[in-house]
Amino acid sequence: MTVPPDPRAGVSRRSFLKGSAVAGLASTGLTAAATAADGPTTFGPGAHDIVLTVNGAERKVAVETRTTLLDALRDGLDLTGAKRICDRGACGGCTVLLDGQPVNSCLVLAIDAIGRPVQTVESLAQGDLPHPLLEAFVHCDALQCGYCTPGMVMSSLACLQQRGRPTREQMQHDLAGNLCRCGTYGRVFAAIERTAQAGGK
Amino acid sequence: MQPFTYVLPENLSQADAAARQPDTVLKGGGIDLVDRMKERLQTPARVVSLLPLRAELGGIAVEADGGVRLGALATLAELERHPALATPALAGLREAAASTASPQLRNRATVAGNLLQFTRCWYVRSEAFRCVHGGRGPTCLAVTGDNRYHAVMGYSDCVRVHPSNLAPPLLALDAEYTTVLEGKTRRRKLAELFPSDPRGQAPEHTLAAGEIVTALHVPPQPASARTSYAESREKQSFDWATTACAVRVVLDGGVIEAATVVLGAVAPVPLPRPAARLMLGQKPSAALFQKVADAAFTGALPLSQNGYKVTVGKAIVREALERATR
Numbered sequence: 001m002t003v004p005p006d007p008r009a010g011v012s013r014r015s016f017l018k019g020s021a022v023a024g025l026a027s028t029g030l031t032a033a034a035t036a037a038d039g040p041t042t043f044g045p046g047a048h049d050i051v052l053t054v055n056g057a058e059r060k061v062a063v064e065t066r067t068t069l070l071d072a073l074r075d076g077l078d079l080t081g082a083k084r085i086c087d088r089g090a091c092g093g094c095t096v097l098l099d100g101q102p103v104n105s106c107l108v109l110a111i112d113a114i115g116r117p118v119q120t121v122e123s124l125a126q127g128d129l130p131h132p133l134l135e136a137f138v139h140c141d142a143l144q145c146g147y148c149t150p151g152m153v154m155s156s157l158a159c160l161q162q163r164g165r166p167t168r169e170q171m172q173h174d175l176a177g178n179l180c181r182c183g184t185y186g187r188v189f190a191a192i193e194r195t196a197q198a199g200g201k
Numbered sequence: 202m203q204p205f206t207y208v209l210p211e212n213l214s215q216a217d218a219a220a221r222q223p224d225t226v227l228k229g230g231g232i233d234l235v236d237r238m239k240e241r242l243q244t245p246a247r248v249v250s251l252l253p254l255r256a257e258l259g260g261i262a263v264e265a266d267g268g269v270r271l272g273a274l275a276t277l278a279e280l281e282r283h284p285a286l287a288t289p290a291l292a293g294l295r296e297a298a299a300s301t302a303s304p305q306l307r308n309r310a311t312v313a314g315n316l317l318q319f320t321r322c323w324y325v326r327s328e329a330f331r332c333v334h335g336g337r338g339p340t341c342l343a344v345t346g347d348n349r350y351h352a353v354m355g356y357s358d359c360v361r362v363h364p365s366n367l368a369p370p371l372l373a374l375d376a377e378y379t380t381v382l383e384g385k386t387r388r389r390k391l392a393e394l395f396p397s398d399p400r401g402q403a404p405e406h407t408l409a410a411g412e413i414v415t416a417l418h419v420p421p422q423p424a425s426a427r428t429s430y431a432e433s434r435e436k437q438s439f440d441w442a443t444t445a446c447a448v449r450v451v452l453d454g455g456v457i458e459a460a461t462v463v464l465g466a467v468a469p470v471p472l473p474r475p476a477a478r479l480m481l482g483q484k485p486s487a488a489l490f491q492k493v494a495d496a497a498f499t500g501a502l503p504l505s506q507n508g509y510k511v512t513v514g515k516a517i518v519r520e521a522l523e524r525a526t527r
C-alpha cells in the first residue's frame with residue numbers, strides 16, 4: 001500500500017494513521033517523530049514531546065531517546081513514587097506496571113511505553129483514600145525506611161491481581177525482584193495475605 | 202547514556218535495512234543493552250528497536266510437526282507460563298526461564314536477547330579495565346585477577362563465561378535458530394550461534410552485523426523425552442548462575458536410549474559434554490550419574506579462585522540427571 005506523504009510537520013500520513021507503537025502519539029497530533037516517506041519512524045537524538053498513558057491519563061512529557069520511563073515519570077511528570085536506586089534492574093525500587101505487568105522502569109526507554117498503560121504507586125490513593133493494599137502495608141507495619149516500598153507495593157499488587165489468593169510460595173516467587181535492606185519481607189507477605197482475605201485487589 | 206537516534210521499524214524488511222546502517226545496534230527488551238549503554242560500554246549512533254515487530258517476531262506456537270517455535274521477542278515470562286512448554290520434554294527450558302533474574306526482568310527480557318546478552322565478567326563490563334574481550338587492552342585480566350565467577354574449562358586466552366540460562370536447555374533440545382539478513386532467511390543449529398574458538402578477541406556470537414534473529418525452533422520430542430535444568434548461585438533470586446546444567450534423556454523400558462548434557466556458566470560458550478554417552482544403554486542410578494558428572498568435568502582447569510565450580514558443578518549435573526529421570 002502506498003499512501004502519499006502528508007506535508008504536515010514531517011509526520012507522514014501513513015504513520016499518522018497506522019496502529020503502531022506511535023499511534024498514541026500520532027493521534028494527539030504531536031509532531032515528535034520524524035518519519036521519512038516510507039522509512040521507519042525515528043526519534044532523536046534530540047528531545048521530543050511524547051504522550052504516555054499514566055494512571056489512566058494521557059500525559060505529555062518531554063524526553064530524549066535515552067530517557068528511561070523512570071526518569072520520565074520522576075523528572076518529567078513529578079511522579080516520584082517509583083524510586084531510582086540501582087538504575088540497573090537489580091533492586092526493584094523502580095517497579096511500575098506496564099501493560100499490567102511489573103517491570104523495572106529504569107531499564108525501559110520512555111519511548112517504548114508510548115501507547116501502553118503505565119500504572120504507578122500514585123494510582124493507589126484517591127486523595128486521602130488509600131487502596132486496601134496500602135492500608136494493609138500500614139496495618140502490618142510492612143515498611144521501615146520505606147525506600148523499597150513503592151516497588152514492593154506494585155509487585156504485591158501484580159501478585160494479587162494475577163493470583164487472587166496467593167500462597168506464601170507464590171508471593172516469594174512474585175516478589176523475588178524486590179530487595180529490602182530493612183528486611184520487611186515477612187510483613188509484606190502478611191500485608192498481601194490481609195489484602196487477599198479482605199478480597200481487595 | 203550517550204544520545205542516539207531511535208528507530209522503530211514497522212516491518213521486518215525495514216528493520217533489516219535499518220540494522221545494516223553503520224554504528225547501529227538492535228534492541229529487544231533492552232535489559233542488557235540499556236545497561237551497557239548506561240555504562241558507556243556501547244555508544245551506538247542508532248538503536249533499532251525490534252519491539253514494534255512483536256506480532257511478527259513474538260509469541261510461542263506449536264508447529265505442524267509438533268515442534269515449538271519461540272519468537273525471538275517471546276519474553277521469558279511467556280516461556281515460564283505458556284502451555285506449549287508444560288510438558289516433561291520441555292521442563293528444562295521452562296525451569297531455566299523461570300529461574301532467570303526476577304519477575305520484572307522476565308516480563309521484558311526476550312529469548313533472543315537472553316541468548317545474545319554479553320558476558321557478566323566484571324573486567325569486560327567496566328570501562329575502567331583494559332581487557333582484551335572489552336577491546337580495551339591486550340590481555341584477559343581475570344586470569345590473574347579476581348576470577349571467582351569465571352571459566353573452569355573450554356577457554357584459551359580469555360576466561361569469561363557465557364551467562365545465558367536459556368542456552369543450555371535449548372542446546373540440549375537440539376534447537377535451531379532463524380535469522381534474516383539482507384532479505385535472506387537462514388535456519389541453523391543453535392550450536393552455530395556460538396564461536397567454536399572463543400578467544401578474547403572473538404565476539405560472543407557468530408551473527409553478522411545487522412543479522413536479526415527471528416525465531417528459535419525446538420524440534421518435536423518423543424513422548425518419553427525428559428529435560429531438566431539445575432543451577433547453583435549465591436542468591437535465591439536476581440543472580441546469574443555460578444554453574445548450570447541442562448540435560449535431556451529419552452528412556453525406553455527403563456533404559457537410557459538418548460542423552461545430552463550441556464553445561465552453562467563454566468566456559469566462554471555453553472558447553473555440550475560428550476560424557477552424556479556414558480549413559481547410553483544404561484539404567485539410571487546414582488553411581489552412573491556420579492560417573493557422568495565426574496566425566497563432564499574431565500579436563501577442567503580451574504583458576505586461582507574458582508575451584509569450587511568443579512565440585513559444585515558435578516553436584517548440579519547429578520541433580521539435573523536425577524530430576525530428569527525421576
Ligand SMILES: Cc1cc2nc3c(=O)[nH]c(=O)nc-3n(C[C@H](O)[C@H](O)[C@H](O)COP(=O)(O)OP(=O)(O)OC[C@H]3O[C@@H](n4cnc5c(N)ncnc54)[C@H](O)[C@@H]3O)c2cc1C
Nearest residue numbers: 089229230231232233234302310311314315317365366414
Ligand atoms: C539483575 C539481573 C539479573 C539477571 N539474571 C540472569 C540470570 O540469572 N540468567 C540469565 O540468563 N540472564 C540474567 N539476566 C540477564 C537478562 O536475562 C538478559 O539481559 C536479557 O535476557 C536480555 O534480553 P533482552 O531482550 O532485554 O535483550 P537486549 O538487551 O535487548 O539485547 C541483548 C543483545 O542481544 C542483541 N539482540 C537482541 N535481540 C536480538 C535479535 N532478535 N536479533 C539479533 N540481535 C538481538 C542486542 O543487540 C544486544 O546486543 C539478568 C539481568 C539482570 C539485570
Ligand code: FES
Nearest residue numbers: 085086087092106
Ligand atoms: S532502580 Fe530500577 S531496579 Fe533498581
Ligand code: FES
Nearest residue numbers: 144146180181182
Ligand atoms: S523498608 Fe527499607 S529498604 Fe525496604
